[in-house]
Amino acid sequence: xxxxxxxxxxxxxxxxxxNRRNRLVSLLRWLVPAGGVLVFVVLLAMIVIDNLGQRFxxxxxxxxxxxxxxxxxxxxSTGDDGTLYALSARAAxxxxxxxxxxxxxxxxxxxxxxxxxxxxxxxxxxxxxxNDQLLNxxxxxxxxxxxxxxGTLEAVFADLMNWTMVASGxxxxxxxSGSHIVSDGMTYDRQTGIYTFKNARVTLVSTPGETE
Amino acid sequence: xxxxxxxxxDFTIDQGNxxxxxxxxxxxxxxxxxxxxxxxxVLYGSGGQSDIDSLTATGNVRIKTDSQDxxxxxxxxxxxxxxxxxxxxxxxxxxxxxxNGPELTINLKTNSSVFKGNEGGRVTxxxxxx
Numbered sequence: 001x002x003x004x005x006x007x008x009x010x011x012x013x014x015x016x017x018x019n020r021r022n023r024l025v026s027l028l029r030w031l032v033p034a035g036g037v038l039v040f041v042v043l044l045a046m047i048v049i050d051n052l053g054q055r056f057x058x059x060x061x062x063x064x065x066x067x068x069x070x071x072x073x074x075x076x077s078t079g080d081d082g083t084l085y086a087l088s089a090r091a092a093x094x095x096x097x098x099x100x101x102x103x104x105x106x107x108x109x110x111x112x113x114x115x116x117x118x119x120x121x122x123x124x125x126x127x128x129x130x131n132d133q134l135l136n137x138x139x140x141x142x143x144x145x146x147x148x149x150x151g152t153l154e155a156v157f158a159d160l161m162n163w164t165m166v167a168s169g170x171x172x173x174x175x176x177s178g179s180h181i182v183s184d185g186m187t188y189d190r191q192t193g194i195y196t197f198k199n200a201r202v203t204l205v206s207t208p209g210e211t212e
Numbered sequence: 213x214x215x216x217x218x219x220x221x222d223f224t225i226d227q228g229n230x231x232x233x234x235x236x237x238x239x240x241x242x243x244x245x246x247x248x249x250x251x252x253x254v255l256y257g258s259g260g261q262s263d264i265d266s267l268t269a270t271g272n273v274r275i276k277t278d279s280q281d282x283x284x285x286x287x288x289x290x291x292x293x294x295x296x297x298x299x300x301x302x303x304x305x306x307x308x309x310x311x312n313g314p315e316l317t318i319n320l321k322t323n324s325s326v327f328k329g330n331e332g333g334r335v336t337x338x339x340x341x342x
Contacts, residue, residue, distance in 0.1 A: 177262030183223065193227035200223035200234070206213030207242060207320060208264035209291025 068094040073102075082114040085160065087128060087135070102128045109135065109158075117147040117176075121156070133160040141167075148176035153186065163190035171197060178205040214320075217241045218252070230256040238269070244323070247287060247296075248274040264291050273298065275318065280306035280325065282316050294321040302327075 060071040074088040089104035107126035112118040123137040137156040144150050154169025164187070171186045183197035221236025232254045240247040250271025257263035267289040274283045275298055285300025298316040304327055305311075315328040 175261055177260070179261065181223070195225040195227075197223040198221075200218075200220055202218040202223060202234075204216040204218070207216050207291075207294070208267070208289070209294050210213050210320075 064093075066096060068096065068099075070094070070102075073104075084110075084112045086110045086112075089126070092128075100129060100131045102130060104128060107137075117145040117149070119143065119145045119149075121153075123156075134158070135160055143173070145176070150174050151181075164188070165190075179203065214242050220252070225261070230258075230260070232256070232261070240269075242320070244278050245296075245318070245320070246276045248272065249287070266290060275316075277318065277325070280304050280316075284316070293319075295319050 057074045062069050062071075070092045072088065072090065073092045074086065076084065076086045078084055087104075087107065087109050089108070090106035091104070093103045095101070104126045105124070107123050107128075109121045109126075110118065111120075121137075121141045121143045123141045124139060125137070126141075127136045127138075128134070129136070135156075135158040137153075137158075139154070141153045141156045142151075143153055151171070151173030153167035153171050153173075156165060156167045158165040167186045169185070171181065171183045173181045175181065180203040181197060181200060183200040185198040187196045188194070218234060218238070218240050220234035220238040223232065223234050225232045234252040234254075235250070238249045238252045240249075240252065247269060249269035252267060252269045254267050255265040257265045269287040269289075270285070272283075273285065273287045274281070275287060275296065276282075282298055282302060282304040284298040284302040287296060287298045289296045296318045298318070299314060301312070302314060302316050303310065303312050304316055311327060313328050316325060317328075318325045
């Protein structure tokens with residue numbers, strides 16, 4: 001009889017194990033998604049808190065293969081001298097492992113001082129490092145100004161905190177006066193208002209002072 | 213209007229002080245005229261970069277036109293008069309030979325040059341290209 005009872009005990013143990021497994025599976029069924037949401041909320045909080053000094057807006061946020069994708073993000077900030085800075089993009093991606101690095105597609109950076117020309121730079125791809133406010137454009141940036149400056153800079157690295165910028169690739173700019181500058185690199189320091197160009201070729205549309 | 217081409221190793225625009233500086237192998241080219249110098253400083257007027265007040269070239273200055281090849285210590289250009297003035301131990305080589313004097317002025321409007329000789333600044337040579 002004992003042998004008959006034994007199978008019953010085995011079955012009871014088996015049944016208990018199955019029960020425990022089912023409870024675990026049902027627990028995991030909501031625990032895993034919740035974990036994902038938790039990561040997402042933490043990342044979002046970090047970005048928003050990190051930019052509380054600035055105004056930060058976006059149209060949609062989603063998780064795409066471990067990346068936090070922010071659609072049409074827009075970050076605006078006002079400098080001490082009243083200059084309005086705005087950085088926006090068609091889409092921006094943040095990897096959880098490096099949440100201070102924002103990869104942007106179709107990025108647009110504008111700088112509108114209280115007086116003087118507003119400047120704009122557009123680039124197909126750019127990277128913004130939020131902690132140190134560093135903007136890196138590996139490819140071509142198309143720059144324009146409200147006074148008529150128009151040109152392209154290649155391989156731009158901008159420190160938006162200290163307001164310095166370096167273009168280490170080709171520079172091709174037409175100034176509002178019509179003068180055309182081509183060079184193998186350029187630096188700009190907004191504090192001093194000084195541009196420097198390497199190996200520069202400048203074309204003035206006419207001889208200074210010439211009237212006809 | 214005659215376009216002007218400038219090339220240099222380094223070119224700096226100083227917005228704060230309204231000037232621009234070309235340094236290193238500077239060449240300025242305009243139809244019928246080429247200037248070489250180590251350094252050229254451009255001063256802007258209140259109108260900014262399209263309002264050039266003066267241009268000063270220093271260091272191994274050489275000016276070559278269709279009719280002469282001149283060297284000197286310094287050249288200045290005045291947009292109001294369109295006169296380019298070369299001074300400082302000026303040497304001019306042209307069809308007549310080689311001459312020395314304190315100053316050569318080239319009028320870009322009339323395309324004529326006046327070379328001031330050494331004796332009391334009397335004009336010893338006027339060159340008007342044919």
